[in-house]
Amino acid sequence: MTDQYRITLAQLNPTVGDLAGNAAKALEAWRKGRDAGAQMVALPEMFITGYQTQDLIRRKGFILDAVAVIEGLAAECADGPILMIGGPAIEGAKLHNSYYLLKEGRIAGRADKFFLPNYNVFDEVRLFSRGAIQGPFATGGPRIGTPICEDAWYPDVAEAQVESGAEVLLVPNGSPYFRDKFAVRLNNMVARVVENDVPLIYLNMVGGQDDQFFDGGSFVLNRGGALALQMPLGEEAVAHVDLIRGDAGWVAQEGACAAHPDSFEQDYRAMVETLRDYCRKTGFEQVLLGLSGGIDSAIVAVIAADALGPDNVRCVMLPSKYTSQASLDDAQKVVNGLGCAYDTVPIAGPVDAVGDALAALFEGHAPDLTEENIQSRMRGLLLMAQSNKFGEMLLTTGNKSEVAVGYATIYGDMSGGYNPIKDLYKTRVFDICRWRNANHRPWMKAPAGEMIPVAIIDKPPSAELRPDQRDDDSLPPYEILDGILTMLVDEEASVADCVAAGYERETVKRVEHLIYISEYKRFQSAPGTRLSSRAFWLDRRYPIVNRWRDPS
Numbered sequence: 001m002t003d004q005y006r007i008t009l010a011q012l013n014p015t016v017g018d019l020a021g022n023a024a025k026a027l028e029a030w031r032k033g034r035d036a037g038a039q040m041v042a043l044p045e046m047f048i049t050g051y052q053t054q055d056l057i058r059r060k061g062f063i064l065d066a067v068a069v070i071e072g073l074a075a076e077c078a079d080g081p082i083l084m085i086g087g088p089a090i091e092g093a094k095l096h097n098s099y100y101l102l103k104e105g106r107i108a109g110r111a112d113k114f115f116l117p118n119y120n121v122f123d124e125v126r127l128f129s130r131g132a133i134q135g136p137f138a139t140g141g142p143r144i145g146t147p148i149c150e151d152a153w154y155p156d157v158a159e160a161q162v163e164s165g166a167e168v169l170l171v172p173n174g175s176p177y178f179r180d181k182f183a184v185r186l187n188n189m190v191a192r193v194v195e196n197d198v199p200l201i202y203l204n205m206v207g208g209q210d211d212q213f214f215d216g217g218s219f220v221l222n223r224g225g226a227l228a229l230q231m232p233l234g235e236e237a238v239a240h241v242d243l244i245r246g247d248a249g250w251v252a253q254e255g256a257c258a259a260h261p262d263s264f265e266q267d268y269r270a271m272v273e274t275l276r277d278y279c280r281k282t283g284f285e286q287v288l289l290g291l292s293g294g295i296d297s298a299i300v301a302v303i304a305a306d307a308l309g310p311d312n313v314r315c316v317m318l319p320s321k322y323t324s325q326a327s328l329d330d331a332q333k334v335v336n337g338l339g340c341a342y343d344t345v346p347i348a349g350p351v352d353a354v355g356d357a358l359a360a361l362f363e364g365h366a367p368d369l370t371e372e373n374i375q376s377r378m379r380g381l382l383l384m385a386q387s388n389k390f391g392e393m394l395l396t397t398g399n400k401s402e403v404a405v406g407y408a409t410i411y412g413d414m415s416g417g418y419n420p421i422k423d424l425y426k427t428r429v430f431d432i433c434r435w436r437n438a439n440h441r442p443w444m445k446a447p448a449g450e451m452i453p454v455a456i457i458d459k460p461p462s463a464e465l466r467p468d469q470r471d472d473d474s475l476p477p478y479e480i481l482d483g484i485l486t487m488l489v490d491e492e493a494s495v496a497d498c499v500a501a502g503y504e505r506e507t508v509k510r511v512e513h514l515i516y517i518s519e520y521k522r523f524q525s526a527p528g529t530r531l532s533s534r535a536f537w538l539d540r541r542y543p544i545v546n547r548w549r550d551p552s
């Protein structure tokens with residue numbers, strides 16, 4: 001047995017369903033490891049299929065194709081280091097989330113996931129069968145145990161594998177981002193290291209898949225929880241970790257430790273990368289959006305330009321008779337700063353035509369929200385027409401505060417294919433805008449500098465659907481609204497809890513009511529970047545029909 005063992009860690013971005021493309025990525029990483037003298041190359045959980053597959057993994061043909069690709073990969077990697085890769089496995093009537101060891105041209109070993117997560121965005125109990133806890137793999141170097149993702153969040157699997165002889169733990173992950181999650185991961189992995197007194201390698205995938213962002217941030221811990229290596233957040237990377245066997249066992253040699261940015265940058269990067277990957281993986285090269293002169297559409301325009309480049313973003317101003325000159329000027333400043341295409345399509349004529357068409361039916365009824373929504377829906381219609389004509393994906397721009405209380409028009413400003421700020425409360429939208437104005441990074445494709453004019457950030461938010469309209473005419477001030485929403489939505493707090501925190505009961509009850517009656521809108525809304533552990537879609541699943549209200 002060698003006293004030095006090199007493992008190449010491939011923190012890569014798979015595409016769900018692209019079996020051949022994912023295998024090609026794995027093969028390229030294996031070759032890098034081989035050329036660097038590695039004895040093993042490791043990839044994340046379910047890498048061959050991409051993650052999460054949701055119900056696609058229930059298709060038998062897909063499972064069989066995935067296993068066949070793994071077998072083919074084993075043959076291609078026969079002469080060189082061991083390759084470890086995640087993928088599905090069928091065992092009789094059972095389907096497993098598994099981790100394969102490929103060696104000497106064949107599948108030489110397999111571990112099956114034991115703890116199947118069934119919360120937040122995960123439905124693995126529905127999709128997979130629990131496997132037996134496997135003993136460690138013999139590698140010619142350290143005996144390696146492989147708790148798969150959730151398996152490492154509890155003591156049982158790691159403890160059983162170490163008791164069976166594992167000298168190092170390798171944890172393959174498909175762990176999606178939510179704000180401040182890295183500290184949670186690290187604390188849990190330190191616990192496993194301290195409990196078992198062995199080094200641990202945490203390997204996470206990276207990239208966007210629908211609403212989820214897999215943020216990488218892979219790391220290596222030595223005994224006592226000492227950090228030996230830390231890979232970057234948010235980007236593909238390959239790193240080599242050298243394990244040296246001494247009198248006390250195996251120790252990971254110290255390597256580079258990438259610095260992790262603050263939560264504003266992490267959120268912003270998640271929005272950029274998920275939009276970038278959503279477009280790349282679905283085949284869209286260009287996007288368009290309605291630019292109103294307000295803060296939400298401005299930040300979405302900047303996110304899109306950072307993700308795809310300004311040449312692939314087109315902004316459209318759709319002014320009505322209520323659109324102010326200030327809004328026109330502010331929108332122009334945004335596109336001037338970004339350098340993206342800009343068109344103007346006035347809606348006053350089409351809106352008047354709809355009014356004329358409905359005049360006889362509406363006679364005797366005073367103008368109300370109906371007429372305001374016609375404006376919004378006309379904008380949606382005109383934007384979708386352009387999307388169809390030019391093959392650009394329409395972005396929608398509603399923040400989490402609006403999505404929560406239904407302050408958006410279904411089939412109007414909710415029209416679109418993706419919403420990068422869907423899980424960003426309005427107060428945080430302001431913070432993110434200020435952060436982006438002050439910061440620029442190499443992964444941003446738009447220019448540096450003040451992309452969102454200060455005038456947009458400072459002016460009172462308004463949908464401009466009637467004279468002198470302001471959001472706080474219809475809603476509590478956003479600092480109050482977002483505080484209540486954080487408690488009711490993110491924390492599942494009661495009305496009484498909100499009142500105890502200092503909010504007026506009448507306001508809380510009104511917000512609670514708006515949340516519940518807007519469920520049908522969210523059910524039909526575009527997907528968008530998940531930034532919290534209580535994002536609207538898979539994290540929070542409520543019935544559309546619901547007569548219950550909190551009596552507290």
